[in-house]
Amino acid sequence: MIDFTQLVLASHNAGKLKELQAMLGESVHLRSIGEFSSVEPEETGLSFVENAILKARNAARISGLPALADDSGLAVDFLGGAPGIYSARYADGQGDAANNAKLLDVLKDVPEAERGAQFVCVLALVRHADDPLPILCEGLWHGRILTQASGEHGFGYDPLFWVPERNCSSAELSPAEKNQLSHRARAMDLLRQRLSLK
Numbered sequence: 001m002i003d004f005t006q007l008v009l010a011s012h013n014a015g016k017l018k019e020l021q022a023m024l025g026e027s028v029h030l031r032s033i034g035e036f037s038s039v040e041p042e043e044t045g046l047s048f049v050e051n052a053i054l055k056a057r058n059a060a061r062i063s064g065l066p067a068l069a070d071d072s073g074l075a076v077d078f079l080g081g082a083p084g085i086y087s088a089r090y091a092d093g094q095g096d097a098a099n100n101a102k103l104l105d106v107l108k109d110v111p112e113a114e115r116g117a118q119f120v121c122v123l124a125l126v127r128h129a130d131d132p133l134p135i136l137c138e139g140l141w142h143g144r145i146l147t148q149a150s151g152e153h154g155f156g157y158d159p160l161f162w163v164p165e166r167n168c169s170s171a172e173l174s175p176a177e178k179n180q181l182s183h184r185a186r187a188m189d190l191l192r193q194r195l196s197l198k
């Protein structure tokens with residue numbers, strides 16, 4: 001049985017680290033890959049699963065530790081699932097504010113009923129860089145895209161994502177509430193079951 005009390009998180013996104021560490025609790029120490037390297041691997045896959053595995057293997061290789069990767073994004077129905085795996089690069093690498101501005105602009109004439117979207121999260125855990133059997137867990141969160149940003153919490157597209165079950169944007173949820181409901185929380189529930197963590 002592998003010791004998962006110390007895992008490297010294959011992500012340079014501080015928002016993910018915070019959320020995943022909060023979900024895992026104190027029994028697992030998540031170390032950021034940023035402690036080992038500032039070089040981000042190119043995300044060359046065509047799916048969330050491929051990119052998650054690629055990031056996990058890269059982090060395990062660099063750190064020598066078991067590695068957890070999170071590949072996630074926003075799939076907008078009206079855009080046929082875009083920006084999807086390209087969510088972080090939607091506005092050509094100009095960051096969250098530019099990504100959000102571009103999404104609002106692209107959807108500016110789209111009525112509310114056609115603004116459905118899902119956040120997607122795939123978690124991949126590898127025991128070592130060449131692990132032939134990565135553990136894969138997926139979570140989806142259904143909502144819709146607002147016509148203007150609202151809320152200060154979270155990161156990325158959270159201010160644009162309307163959460164029907166709470167009648168607010170995901171950036172208006174407290175961090176603890178988001179961590180109960182989100183795509184990442186759902187994927188993490190499955191991972192905890194797979195690892196027999198409580």
Ligand SMILES: O=P(O)(O)OP(=O)(O)OP(=O)(O)OC[C@H]1O[C@@H](n2cnc3c(O)ncnc32)[C@H](O)[C@@H]1O
Nearest residue numbers: 011012013070071072073074087088155156157158
């Ligand atoms: O690849 P790493 O280093 O993990 O960090 P990243 O930010 O590049 O992460 P991704 O490649 O998985 O891209 C995810 C994109 O989807 C957005 N995203 C993912 N989860 C989100 C969440 O919970 N709330 C808001 N936006 C989210 C995020 O802001 C990015 O633009």
Ligand SMILES: [Mg+2]
Nearest residue numbers: 040043071088
């Ligand atoms: Mg990325």
